[in-house]
Amino acid sequence: MLKGACIIGQSGGPTSVINASAFGAIEAGLESDAITKVYGAANGIRGVLDDKLYDMDAEDINELRHMLYTPSSALGSCRYKLKDPDVDDTDYKRILEIFKKRDVRYFFYNGGNDSMDTCNKISKFMQKSGYECRVMGIPKTIDNDLFGTDHCPGYGSAAKYIATSTMEVYQDARVYDIGMVTILEIMGRHAGWLAASSALASHARFGPDLIYLPEVTFDMGLFIKDVKNIYEKQGKVVVAVSEGIHDKDGLFISEYGQGTSEKDSFGHSQLGGVDNILSNVVKRELGVKVRGIEFSLLQRAASHCASQTDIDESYMAGRAAVENAVNGVTDKMVGFERVEGKEYKCNIKLLDLTYVANTEKKVPREWINTAGNGINQQFIDYALPLIQGETKQVKENGLPRFAKLKKVIAK
Amino acid sequence: MLKGACIIGQSGGPTSVINASAFGAIEAGLESDAITKVYGAANGIRGVLDDKLYDMDAEDINELRHMLYTPSSALGSCRYKLKDPDVDDTDYKRILEIFKKRDVRYFFYNGGNDSMDTCNKISKFMQKSGYECRVMGIPKTIDNDLFGTDHCPGYGSAAKYIATSTMEVYQDARVYDIGMVTILEIMGRHAGWLAASSALASHARFGPDLIYLPEVTFDMGLFIKDVKNIYEKQGKVVVAVSEGIHDKDGLFISEYGQGTSEKDSFGHSQLGGVDNILSNVVKRELGVKVRGIEFSLLQRAASHCASQTDIDESYMAGRAAVENAVNGVTDKMVGFERVEGKEYKCNIKLLDLTYVANTEKKVPREWINTAGNGINQQFIDYALPLIQGETKQVKENGLPRFAKLKKVIAK
Numbered sequence: 132m133l134k135g136a137c138i139i140g141q142s143g144g145p146t147s148v149i150n151a152s153a154f155g156a157i158e159a160g161l162e163s164d165a166i167t168k169v170y171g172a173a174n175g176i177r178g179v180l181d182d183k184l185y186d187m188d189a190e191d192i193n194e195l196r197h198m199l200y201t202p203s204s205a206l207g208s209c210r211y212k213l214k215d216p217d218v219d220d221t222d223y224k225r226i227l228e229i230f231k232k233r234d235v236r237y238f239f240y241n242g243g244n245d246s247m248d249t250c251n252k253i254s255k256f257m258q259k260s261g262y263e264c265r266v267m268g269i270p271k272t273i274d275n276d277l278f279g280t281d282h283c284p285g286y287g288s289a290a291k292y293i294a295t296s297t298m299e300v301y302q303d304a305r306v307y308d309i310g311m312v313t314i315l316e317i318m319g320r321h322a323g324w325l326a327a328s329s330a331l332a333s334h335a336r337f338g339p340d341l342i343y344l345p346e347v348t349f350d351m352g353l354f355i356k357d358v359k360n361i362y363e364k365q366g367k368v369v370v371a372v373s374e375g376i377h378d379k380d381g382l383f384i385s386e387y388g389q390g391t392s393e394k395d396s397f398g399h400s401q402l403g404g405v406d407n408i409l410s411n412v413v414k415r416e417l418g419v420k421v422r423g424i425e426f427s428l429l430q431r432a433a434s435h436c437a438s439q440t441d442i443d444e445s446y447m448a449g450r451a452a453v454e455n456a457v458n459g460v461t462d463k464m465v466g467f468e469r470v471e472g473k474e475y476k477c478n479i480k481l482l483d484l485t486y487v488a489n490t491e492k493k494v495p496r497e498w499i500n501t502a503g504n505g506i507n508q509q510f511i512d513y514a515l516p517l518i519q520g521e522t523k524q525v526k527e528n529g530l531p532r533f534a535k536l537k538k539v540i541a542k
Numbered sequence: 543m544l545k546g547a548c549i550i551g552q553s554g555g556p557t558s559v560i561n562a563s564a565f566g567a568i569e570a571g572l573e574s575d576a577i578t579k580v581y582g583a584a585n586g587i588r589g590v591l592d593d594k595l596y597d598m599d600a601e602d603i604n605e606l607r608h609m610l611y612t613p614s615s616a617l618g619s620c621r622y623k624l625k626d627p628d629v630d631d632t633d634y635k636r637i638l639e640i641f642k643k644r645d646v647r648y649f650f651y652n653g654g655n656d657s658m659d660t661c662n663k664i665s666k667f668m669q670k671s672g673y674e675c676r677v678m679g680i681p682k683t684i685d686n687d688l689f690g691t692d693h694c695p696g697y698g699s700a701a702k703y704i705a706t707s708t709m710e711v712y713q714d715a716r717v718y719d720i721g722m723v724t725i726l727e728i729m730g731r732h733a734g735w736l737a738a739s740s741a742l743a744s745h746a747r748f749g750p751d752l753i754y755l756p757e758v759t760f761d762m763g764l765f766i767k768d769v770k771n772i773y774e775k776q777g778k779v780v781v782a783v784s785e786g787i788h789d790k791d792g793l794f795i796s797e798y799g800q801g802t803s804e805k806d807s808f809g810h811s812q813l814g815g816v817d818n819i820l821s822n823v824v825k826r827e828l829g830v831k832v833r834g835i836e837f838s839l840l841q842r843a844a845s846h847c848a849s850q851t852d853i854d855e856s857y858m859a860g861r862a863a864v865e866n867a868v869n870g871v872t873d874k875m876v877g878f879e880r881v882e883g884k885e886y887k888c889n890i891k892l893l894d895l896t897y898v899a900n901t902e903k904k905v906p907r908e909w910i911n912t913a914g915n916g917i918n919q920q921f922i923d924y925a926l927p928l929i930q931g932e933t934k935q936v937k938e939n940g941l942p943r944f945a946k947l948k949k950v951i952a953k
Contacts, residue, residue, distance in 0.1 A: 145713075145714060145717050147710075173719075174718070174719040177719055201713065202710050202713050202714065203710075203713035203714045203716070203717045204717045207716075207717060207718070207719060208717045208718055208719075209718065209719055210718070291940060291941075294941055295846050295941060295942060296840055296844070298941060298942060298944065299558075299613050299614075299840065299843040299844055299845060299846070299942075300839065300840070300843060302556075302612065302613050302614035302843060302944065303556060303613065303614045303839055303842070303843040305614070305618075306556050306614045306615045306618060306619045307585070307618070307619055307620065307621070308584075308585040308588055308618060308620055331941065332941070334939075335938070335939065335941045335942075335944075336946070337944055422839075424838050424839065424840075425836070425838075427835050427836070428711065428714055428833075428835065429707055429710065429711070429835075431714070432710040432711060432713060432714040433707070433710055434710060435706050435710070435847060436846060436847070438940065515939060515940070518939075518940040518941070519939070519940040520940065521937060526932060527746070528742075528745075528746065528926060528929075528930070529702060529849065529926070529929040529930040529931065530702075530705055530706060530709060530742065530743070530746045530929070531706060531709060531710075531746075533709065533713065533746075533748055535747070
């Protein structure tokens with residue numbers, strides 16, 4: 132048995148369930164005989180570099196348990212990118228120094244693509260240095276774009292929030308006796324998983340008529356034609372778009388109208404927001420009432436509408452990282468494997484960090500309709516199980532009861 | 543006993559619980575011996591003028607019951623304003639014609655300020671015409687600005703959504719190890735009840751540092767000073783503002799930067815949004831990272847986060863309108879009266895339509911702090927009971943189960 136302290140860090144953009152993973156890891160760490168001390172890194176790898184570590188043993192376990200239902204990163208996050216160690220290994224040497232000083236033999240890093248890259252680099256450096264330290268990645272990303280895993284912790288909750296809010300907006304959009312086009316801007320720069328989740332609202336009969344993902348080249352002419360057709364039939368059109376839709380030249384539609392190209396004629400706004408750009412175009416081309424709505428960062432923070440399935444799985448992923456590491460596994464990311472069969476079931480699988488770092492998983496083209504403006508049943512079958520279950524979040528005075536940590540800095 | 547048909551109409555901007563009131567009225571109407579037929583007006587008073595009425599007797603009562611948890615106006619809404627009958631009584635004559643044709647003896651109108659005005663005018667015209675018809679107003683407005691009632695159906699749910707989402711944004715706003723100012727734009731053109739509800743998040747320890755309502759004149763210089771002070775202390779600032787804040791000349795801050803005044807220098811954006819205008823000013827004056835977030839129409843549509851207290855009271859208001867009318871009451875709006883005492887309790891009271899129409903209730907100045915940038919305990923004591931209770935909304939496949947009405951048009 133490898134005995135020593137562990138560090139748990141959170142990195143990248145937060146999600147509504149990233150703390151469920153952190154809690155799983157912290158709880159398993161506190162329970163383990165191999166782990167002598169549990170540290171939480173303040174603001175991810177920055178906390179390690181600065182030796183700013185929280186003493187998780189000092190927290191009340193019942194308070195920590197509220198982390199399951201507390202959005203955003205309780206330990207703080209960062210967007211610090213480690214250099215290539217072959218170019219500059221200063222940061223790595225510093226990390227090794229801290230690991231040695233505090234006898235850290237387990238390192239758990241909770242994040243998305245970039246964080247898995249950080250995790251991988253640290254793991255390889257420790258191996259090269261001959262310092263025994265087990266390194267495990269715990270995925271999180273609402274974008275659902277991590278490679279090799281069926282889905283990512285955080286995605287189910289974001290999808291549930293988007294589908295729910297889309298249903299509500301759909302209802303609102305049809306209330307008046309006048310024509311109306313509503314355009315919903317949904318997160319997702321390169322992969323369309325989040326915007327696709329609005330199709331779950333359509334599946335429930337209260338969803339968008341048109342959905343555009345970055346996986347398909349966006350054509351403004353076809354878009355206007357699509358909207359016009361539906362408007363003429365129904366008088367109301369609800370459109371969902373990924374923020375990352377782009378044209379055949381690879382230019383983001385959100386960059387139209389920034390004074391740099393002939394595409395400017397499409398959008399007159401200087402403030403980004405693909406919803407604004409498309410609203411302006413529809414207004415001008417069709418002369419109808421248009422409303423743009425951006426779900427903004429509530430997509431990643433709305434823990435009150437989290438999927439309990441997602442919470443359970445995120446927690447499981449955190450625990451699995453620690454349990455596997457204690458059992459001798461290292462250099463892996465915890466992933467999910469869907470079990471074949473009628474009932475949804477999800478098992479843990481372990482993936483090489485090298486394999487997952489810096490790769491991106493997109494929505495398969497065959498899950499999008501031929502016209503590129505809607506979502507097929509395969510996606511519904513894939514995503515529906517992930518949004519099941521209402522959160523068991525505790526309420527106090529009618530509002531969420533978030534974790535209130537002491538965050539004692541380790542001496 | 544006055545026997546005859548009834549019409550129930552919905553008007554103005556929808557809320558997440560306006561259908562709970564409509565269901566209360568429809569259910570009480572279907573149960574009543576006096577009421578021979580229950581019609582739902584398609585798109586409010588427009589449906590009456592067009593004789594487009596839904597036959598509510600044709601609906602399944604179990605399906606109707608889902609209206610309790612279905613946002614937006616199930617019967618459709620309108621913003622049609624009736625003319626002064628002394629100037630042009632064409633519409634009133636047409637309404638009387640329809641009432642006579644269908645033997646309508648009860649008229650229930652569910653809406654905000656303008657709708658109570660409509661209701662009042664119809665009531666007075668029927669009286670003048672000697673046509674016996676009992677007219678009752680059922681209030682709804684997320685703005686909470688109706689006169690004479692302790693609070694309005696719809697407000698509690700909007701307040702709960704705003705407080706919850708503000709807590710989540712607050713968590714997200716503190717996650718990185720860099721400075722950040724977050725500005726939340728909340729609905730409310732003339733009254734600050736909605737923006738004030740963000741103070742409930744502060745009461746729960748995860749809320750805004752600064753709150754600005756339209757009840758206090760907004761001073762850009764003081765605002766910048768306020769933000770600067772807190773930023774220097776904490777590095778993070780969360781600000782909540784009503785969309786309706788205005789300067790000492792009465793100019794809305796959201797109108798700054800529209801090329802019409804010397805105030806343009808404050809905002810460079812042509813797209814509205816007081817969050818954008820203030821973000822630009824903070825960025826320029828303090829040179830810090832700023833993020834603007836608009837809660838947009840989800841404030842009025844988020845039934846998944848509705849207050850069960852609000853749902854129950856909205857339903858009760860709908861029922862009370864019908865029951866009182868059947869018992870001989872007319873020309874009134876249903877209002878709420880808070881019972882004095884430690885436990886929150888709310889009773890129905892009846893207000894003259896003339897008294898409530900076209901007046902506006904604002905947040906009392908003494909409920910706002912002296913500096914005009916925060917909310918006092920009196921408001922918390924007032925609002926906290928209104929957001930209690932989680933919605934009993936039925937879920938299907940992890941998503942809200944909305945009412946699916948047949949909407950059979952009455953022959």
